Amino acid sequence: MTASREETAERLRRIMASEGASIEHNTKLINERHYAALDQLEDDRLERLRERARAIKEESIERLPELIDRLRERVEENGGTVYVADDAADANRHVAEVTERAGAKTVVKSKSMTTEEIEVNDHLEANGVDVYETDLGELVIQLADEAPSHIVGPSLHRSRADIAELFSAHFDLDEPLETAEELTTFARDYLAERIAEAEVGMTGANFLVAETGSLALITNEGNARKVVESTDVHVAVAGVEKIVPTLSDLEPFVELVARSGNGQSITSYTSVFTPPVSTPPLNGSDEREFHLVLIDNGRLAMRGDDVLEETLYCVRCSACLNSCANFQHVGGHAFGGETYTGGIATGWEAGVHGQESAAEFTDLCTGCSRCVNQCPVKIDIPWLNAAVRDRVNRTGDDSILDPLYEGLTPDAEPGGVDLQKRLFGNFETLAKLGSATAPLSNVVANLGPTRALAERLVGIDRRRDLPTFRRETLRDWFEARGGSAVARGEAAVDREVVLYPDVYTNYVDVDRGKAAVRTLEALGVPVTIPPVPASGRAPLSQGMIETARRQATTVHDALAGHVDEGRDVVVIEPSDLAMFRDDYEKLLEPDAFARLAENSYDVLEYVYGLVVQEGADPGALADPSAVGGERVAYHSHCQQRTLGLEAHSVAVLEELGFAVETSSVECCGMAGSFGYKSQYYDLSMAVGDSLAEEFEAMEYDHVVASGTSCGEQLGSVLPESGRPPHVVELIAPR
Numbered sequence: 001m002t003a004s005r006e007e008t009a010e011r012l013r014r015i016m017a018s019e020g021a022s023i024e025h026n027t028k029l030i031n032e033r034h035y036a037a038l039d040q041l042e043d044d045r046l047e048r049l050r051e052r053a054r055a056i057k058e059e060s061i062e063r064l065p066e067l068i069d070r071l072r073e074r075v076e077e078n079g080g081t082v083y084v085a086d087d088a089a090d091a092n093r094h095v096a097e098v099t100e101r102a103g104a105k106t107v108v109k110s111k112s113m114t115t116e117e118i119e120v121n122d123h124l125e126a127n128g129v130d131v132y133e134t135d136l137g138e139l140v141i142q143l144a145d146e147a148p149s150h151i152v153g154p155s156l157h158r159s160r161a162d163i164a165e166l167f168s169a170h171f172d173l174d175e176p177l178e179t180a181e182e183l184t185t186f187a188r189d190y191l192a193e194r195i196a197e198a199e200v201g202m203t204g205a206n207f208l209v210a211e212t213g214s215l216a217l218i219t220n221e222g223n224a225r226k227v228v229e230s231t232d233v234h235v236a237v238a239g240v241e242k243i244v245p246t247l248s249d250l251e252p253f254v255e256l257v258a259r260s261g262n263g264q265s266i267t268s269y270t271s272v273f274t275p276p277v278s279t280p281p282l283n284g285s286d287e288r289e290f291h292l293v294l295i296d297n298g299r300l301a302m303r304g305d306d307v308l309e310e311t312l313y314c315v316r317c318s319a320c321l322n323s324c325a326n327f328q329h330v331g332g333h334a335f336g337g338e339t340y341t342g343g344i345a346t347g348w349e350a351g352v353h354g355q356e357s358a359a360e361f362t363d364l365c366t367g368c369s370r371c372v373n374q375c376p377v378k379i380d381i382p383w384l385n386a387a388v389r390d391r392v393n394r395t396g397d398d399s400i401l402d403p404l405y406e407g408l409t410p411d412a413e414p415g416g417v418d419l420q421k422r423l424f425g426n427f428e429t430l431a432k433l434g435s436a437t438a439p440l441s442n443v444v445a446n447l448g449p450t451r452a453l454a455e456r457l458v459g460i461d462r463r464r465d466l467p468t469f470r471r472e473t474l475r476d477w478f479e480a481r482g483g484s485a486v487a488r489g490e491a492a493v494d495r496e497v498v499l500y501p502d503v504y505t506n507y508v509d510v511d512r513g514k515a516a517v518r519t520l521e522a523l524g525v526p527v528t529i530p531p532v533p534a535s536g537r538a539p540l541s542q543g544m545i546e547t548a549r550r551q552a553t554t555v556h557d558a559l560a561g562h563v564d565e566g567r568d569v570v571v572i573e574p575s576d577l578a579m580f581r582d583d584y585e586k587l588l589e590p591d592a593f594a595r596l597a598e599n600s601y602d603v604l605e606y607v608y609g610l611v612v613q614e615g616a617d618p619g620a621l622a623d624p625s626a627v628g629g630e631r632v633a634y635h636s637h638c639q640q641r642t643l644g645l646e647a648h649s650v651a652v653l654e655e656l657g658f659a660v661e662t663s664s665v666e667c668c669g670m671a672g673s674f675g676y677k678s679q680y681y682d683l684s685m686a687v688g689d690s691l692a693e694e695f696e697a698m699e700y701d702h703v704v705a706s707g708t709s710c711g712e713q714l715g716s717v718l719p720e721s722g723r724p725p726h727v728v729e730l731i732a733p734r
């Protein structure tokens, strides 16, 4: 392992050991509430809310300069001031002037990530002003002198016992505080005194309304209201992207932010008001001031950036963080930058702090896509990470090994791409070579010195089992048997399949490919397996986008003729199906994307269509009596679940008489190349252990998994079960 890989591994281990348990407990708890809150919505209401929210954000960012002017006019008409700050220093200078003019010695604040971004507390304190955070989580990290670990729950990494200890160390307590109620009561009383003595109240803003000059604060503690009500000078600090055109535009967000962020139908305090408010301040003065500080700090440049602009749609609900398996184990102190946390932090950090900040952690997004359906404004967070990774790749220094790579690999990348990424991004080349020279290649790859060298040079962790390449590929086998056993003219159904020979099925896991062929033929469908190259998934996950684009085009060209002749494309590996149905939208022309997306199927989705929808006779498929037991423990691949295809496998298994129990963890933790990388191996195994715990609590006769990575990981964390088969291997005719 190189020093930097070892340092990364060590840092992740340290954070997992100190903060992992609290982060995992808290994020999973929020997720349970979040998913239940979404289930309460009738029919397609969630989707309609998301569509509307997305459209409002698209319009708002499109019209941003005009909306800034409109908001300024309104706020000034209402009696407030507006300052558009170019950057953090500009914003802090202005805030300091406002507090100085107010003669403030004390500022009380409600929670605001934007004020964390500009580090306003440090600046005010350097000017002799005491700043008190009044949100409980923010108070905790202020006392601990830490950065937030989560954009909604800044102290999510700390347990109740931790917080009790922190309070004991900072306050002169009569008795130690133990329960959550004791801690919150103490904090409330302590903060009430600070709020009463403060001259200036500072808030962020969840939304700003250009039409009226109104401000929306969505909170659960009521402290933001107190901060505004009690002080006569209100300073609101917000990014320019928070502006929406009209009051009615707030509607979808009020519901979505509450459900996505905390699993509530509405937060405890949802305040929409137009400052300066007319009620007299509680501190006795008779006039209120309102100062709005709009922060650019890179946002206006993000607006025209084809990768980063989508980040400006983010409403910082945190659903993507909570649904991320890696985040659940390390939290934002590892999976985050200077201010922001989680997968979306890549966009925020690259935009406001610079690409180097994002480069530190973007590889922790494995592209599992579990966040995609959770985002209320439909941001494609995995794509954002891949695209920023691509930019980071292009800033690398050339290596002395680049000429060697360039001679051996067919990729479209420049020199300087990290060698580990380049190796995994060219897995197809490796697989062809490994298969052509098997079994010798497998023996050599597993020799101690080879593993040591591979770990040192390219960071392949020696604790991870390597794939075993097969000399006879799936296509070799298929041709040797004379092609399809069902002739076109004799087909029992009016369908024909082209089975996509993904790299893993073709060169490594040939048995699942054979099982798919036998299963489809048993249902009366003619099958063909043409030579089709890799989908581009491997380079895409390394941020090698030009290589992925080139492979996507080649795959399309190889399959287009089959599709045009009426054949259905059936895919075994879910991550490749996700390329065809989702990622290719970014890599191909619209017609080419639609051609593949609309005619490609997961193998079990296809079997479901034949058996359950078209009435094909499943009699030749294996049932529980043929395989020795009916209880199936099933882990569906993350991208398969994002595509909504887990249910099809379950339905087919149940149709055949199996009793199925499914796992609920978001991802197995292997995620393609991620689990092989020495800097991430321990994190990968920690995520895998959460999956193993679920399986250990089940009673089963068979463990099955639908993805290559899932099978490898389950084989590692449940060694007594061996490497589990794909569902199609369980049901294929014996």
Ligand code: SF4
Pocket: 260, 313, 314, 315, 316, 317, 318, 319, 320, 321, 344, 374, 375, 376, 377, 378, 379, 381
């Ligand atoms: S990217 Fe989407 S899910 Fe993540 S915090 Fe932003 S709005 Fe929420």
